[in-house]
């Protein structure tokens with residue numbers, strides 16, 4: 001990251017800029033390994049999204065796992081849902097050609 005501000009105000013960069021949350025990260029990891037659904041509830045800007053991205057980043061190297069982040073808040077219909085869901089999944093596929101084919 002090329003800004004001079006060490007305090008991020010948006011998005012997730014890397015574990016270097018992410019503080020603490022070790023036990024929370026472990027709990028999410030454990031839920032994923034055990035196939036459990038999990039709900040994070042807090043006021044906004046408490047770090048839910050960051051925590052999810054952080055856990056995905058740390059677990060990203062584990063084999064047989066793929067991670068997709070989909071924000072469903074702006075979806076108002078099944079068509080919206082399908083568009084957002086496929087955008088998230090297809091966006092992760094490797095080559096532009098395979099993206100077009102899958103779409």
Ligand SMILES: Nc1ncnc2c1ncn2[C@@H]1O[C@H](COP(=O)(O)OP(=O)(O)O)[C@@H](O)[C@H]1O
Pocket residue numbers: 008009010011012017018019020021042043044045046047048049050051
């Ligand atoms: N553990 C953390 N260490 C450093 N910055 C954090 C941490 N958790 C959240 N942030 C920062 O705080 C801001 C709000 O976090 P965010 O995950 O978007 O909150 P929420 O999803 O709960 O609204 C973001 O800029 C994020 O980068």
Ligand SMILES: [Mg+2]
Pocket residue numbers: 048049050
């Ligand atoms: Mg959020």
